[in-house]
Amino acid sequence: MTEAFLSIQHVRKAFGSTVVVQDFNLDVAPGEFISFLGPSGCGKTTMLRIVAGFEEPSAGRIVIGGKDVTNLKPNQRNIGMVFQAYALFPNLTVAQNIAFGLKVAGTPKAESDARVAEMLGIIKLPEFADRYPYQLSGGQQQRVALARALAARPKLLLLDEPLSALDAKVRLSLRDEIRQIQKKLGITTIFVTHDQEEALSMSDRIVVMHDGHAEQVGTPFEIYNRPATRFVANFVGTLNVLDGVVIDPIAATVRIGEREITLRNGALGAASAGDAVSLALRPEAIVLGRQPGRDASLSGQIADVSFLGSVIRVKVGVGQNAVSLDTFNNSSAQPPIVGDQTEISFSASDLLVLH
Amino acid sequence: MRTNRAVSWVLLALGCLYFVLPLIGMVEFSLRMRRGVYSLDAYWVVLADPKFQSTFAYSVVVGLLTIVVGIFIVVPTAYWVRLRLPGLRPYVEFVTLLPLVIPAIVVVFGYIRLYNTSSFLPLTGSATGTNILLVFGYVMLALPYMYRAVDTGLRTIDVRTLTEAAQILGAGWGTIIARIILPNVLLAVLSGAFLTFAIVIGEFTMAALLNRPAFGPYLQFIGANRAYEPAALAVIAFVITWACMAMIQIVSRFAPKTSSRSN
Ligand SMILES: Nc1ncnc2c1ncn2[C@@H]1O[C@H](COP(=O)(O)OP(=O)(O)OP(=O)(O)O)[C@@H](O)[C@H]1O
Ligand SMILES: [Mg+2]
Numbered sequence: 001m002t003e004a005f006l007s008i009q010h011v012r013k014a015f016g017s018t019v020v021v022q023d024f025n026l027d028v029a030p031g032e033f034i035s036f037l038g039p040s041g042c043g044k045t046t047m048l049r050i051v052a053g054f055e056e057p058s059a060g061r062i063v064i065g066g067k068d069v070t071n072l073k074p075n076q077r078n079i080g081m082v083f084q085a086y087a088l089f090p091n092l093t094v095a096q097n098i099a100f101g102l103k104v105a106g107t108p109k110a111e112s113d114a115r116v117a118e119m120l121g122i123i124k125l126p127e128f129a130d131r132y133p134y135q136l137s138g139g140q141q142q143r144v145a146l147a148r149a150l151a152a153r154p155k156l157l158l159l160d161e162p163l164s165a166l167d168a169k170v171r172l173s174l175r176d177e178i179r180q181i182q183k184k185l186g187i188t189t190i191f192v193t194h195d196q197e198e199a200l201s202m203s204d205r206i207v208v209m210h211d212g213h214a215e216q217v218g219t220p221f222e223i224y225n226r227p228a229t230r231f232v233a234n235f236v237g238t239l240n241v242l243d244g245v246v247i248d249p250i251a252a253t254v255r256i257g258e259r260e261i262t263l264r265n266g267a268l269g270a271a272s273a274g275d276a277v278s279l280a281l282r283p284e285a286i287v288l289g290r291q292p293g294r295d296a297s298l299s300g301q302i303a304d305v306s307f308l309g310s311v312i313r314v315k316v317g318v319g320q321n322a323v324s325l326d327t328f329n330n331s332s333a334q335p336p337i338v339g340d341q342t343e344i345s346f347s348a349s350d351l352l353v354l355h
Numbered sequence: 356m357r358t359n360r361a362v363s364w365v366l367l368a369l370g371c372l373y374f375v376l377p378l379i380g381m382v383e384f385s386l387r388m389r390r391g392v393y394s395l396d397a398y399w400v401v402l403a404d405p406k407f408q409s410t411f412a413y414s415v416v417v418g419l420l421t422i423v424v425g426i427f428i429v430v431p432t433a434y435w436v437r438l439r440l441p442g443l444r445p446y447v448e449f450v451t452l453l454p455l456v457i458p459a460i461v462v463v464f465g466y467i468r469l470y471n472t473s474s475f476l477p478l479t480g481s482a483t484g485t486n487i488l489l490v491f492g493y494v495m496l497a498l499p500y501m502y503r504a505v506d507t508g509l510r511t512i513d514v515r516t517l518t519e520a521a522q523i524l525g526a527g528w529g530t531i532i533a534r535i536i537l538p539n540v541l542l543a544v545l546s547g548a549f550l551t552f553a554i555v556i557g558e559f560t561m562a563a564l565l566n567r568p569a570f571g572p573y574l575q576f577i578g579a580n581r582a583y584e585p586a587a588l589a590v591i592a593f594v595i596t597w598a599c600m601a602m603i604q605i606v607s608r609f610a611p612k613t614s615s616r617s618n
Contacts, residue, residue, distance in 0.1 A: 052519075052523055053523075054519055054522075073522075074519070074522045074523050075522045075523065075524075075525045075526060075527060076525075077523075078525075079523055080523070081519075081520070081523045083516055083519070083520060085513060085516055087513065087516040087517055087519070087520040088520075089517060089520070089521070089534075089535055089539075090512065090539060091535070091538040091539050100521070100524050100526075100534075101524035101525055104524060104525040104526045104530060105525055145520075148520075148524070149523075149524075152524065152525070
């Protein structure tokens with residue numbers, strides 16, 4: 001990786017006796033789009049507010065562009081930020097909102113006007129300059145908030161669940177728009193969300209947070225396909241977790257139900273024969289019935305069938321485990337029937353060991 | 356049901372009479388200066404009196420100063436309490452309500468003792484000092500109304516997020532209060548200001564005991580020495596007060612929508 005633009009080093013934050021962020025480390029490359037992903041209350045906002053300077057870390061450092069900013073006030077950090085609740089100034093017009101940071105910085109009027117016009121173009125609201133925030137829809141308000149955050153050309157952009165107050169359709173289009181603008185301007189960005197789809201579709205890298213620490217940092221591909229822990233596997237995507245027993249740790253064989261399977265992926269670590277082990281399997285890695293090319297299979301009984309439109313989601317009971325899988329809705333084929341015995345097959349390499 | 360309604364109307368009418376009859380009586384009396392016919396003579400006499408003009412001007416100036424000083428004290432305080440010391444709000448509110456329970460005469464005697472010519476801050480020693488003391492006394496009298504108005508205004512905006520949004524854009528406290536907070540609570544401030552003005556314009560106790568040439572003491576002086584003019588003056592004072600109240604209504608009618616939250 002090139003020299004990090006933003007570096008979060010050993011940050012810890014406690015409110016009284018409750019530790020909200022612990023030993024958080026992250027290096028962000030210039031122009032990178034990072035998501036903080038995690039359930040409610042895991043400390044995403046707190047970590048973002050520490051970067052912004054609204055909260056003081058109990059320990060650790062924040063370095064931006066090679067400069068230690070840990071003790072700088074928010075108004076000295078030159079950061080752009082977008083809030084969940086839009087936070088547009090209700091007494092100012094759209095243009096005045098966008099120009100606010102420029103005016104504070106003493107930018108000459110002509111330059112500021114030009115920048116506002118440019119920003120209005122970027123967010124595709126050029127004719128809204130003289131409107132007041134209450135005259136805009138939620139999606140438009142959030143675009144103006146984005147323009148306001150970017151107008152002074154900050155080097156770092158922070159977004160705290162900027163889409164969560166919007167309805168589904170607007171959320172999708174604005175998601176793409178934010179990503180496009182971010183790429184165009186090449187601005188280093190941290191995006192906080194609890195929506196895994198948002199994080200997976202937008203980010204260069206994702207930081208999955210759990211109880212105040214970074215559980216796993218990786219590209220969307222890595223996070224989705226190679227979750228490092230049971231928490232990540234569960235939180236990102238609908239994952240099947242199978243309970244197994246280690247047969248031979250050296251050969252990496254485990255028993256699930258009545259079958260023995262040899263793992264190809266992920267070592268069993270220090271486990272010894274007879275230990276229980278959790279294994280993860282994505283629904284889309286499994287097919288119903290035996291199939292050539294799939295080297296592992298389990299037998300079970302169909303427990304539930306639900307139509308989701310183009311796909312059918314089938315739940316199969318395998319011993320104690322319930323396994324979900326998706327099959328295409330093929331109108332000429334007989335749909336699975338609840339109660340039938342069946343085989344499910346998959347590649348042993350898709351089976352992940354969870355820690 | 357019908358009799359109930361009738362009773363309500365009768366009670367309402369009685370209530371109105373109770374308030375309106377003295378007013379009508381006063382207005383009628385103020386018009387009777389010239390024998391046998393109604394005229395505005397009493398008003399002309401009053402308005403032409405140089406003492407009326409000077410005391411009235413004095414009170415207007417003091418009222419405006421009170422409003423300005425009050426805004427400078429109340430807006431930042433209410434803002435800070437909302438932003439950083441929300442736990443202190445009940446106490447601050449209690450303090451601002453004290454002027455309603457402590458009589459002005461007690462306060463003003465306290466002032467005179469505290470700021471007399473041999474004290475550490477001899478404000479009563481000079482006219483300017485006493486004027487300053489009067490303005491601050493009025494700021495205190497207006498505190499219950501001013502603080503509540505501003506605090507209510509602050510409730511309609513998301514103080515914390517707006518503050519943070521301004522901070523991250525580089526703004527310091529002065530800019531935040533002047534460009535974001537004050538404009539958003541301006542209507543509330545204005546209604547507090549009109550109330551303050553209505554209080555100050557006719558206030559007697561403080562002005563009289565500090566021996567200031569204000570409108571209140573002038574009213575009292577005329578009242579004790581003339582027949583028709585006091586009624587005319589009372590009507591004038593009454594009209595000013597009601598005009599202030601009407602302004603509050605008008606100002607809030609024309610309030611622009613400033614909701615920062617939608618959808
Ligand atoms: N000022 C504060 N004082 C005390 N506790 C706080 C404070 N701010 C946050 N917390 C606590 O810290 C924890 C993490 O909060 P945070 O807002 O960072 O979570 P989050 O991951 O952003 O959650 P969400 O998705 O709900 O926004 C929560 O348990 C919260 O109660
Ligand atoms: Mg949050």
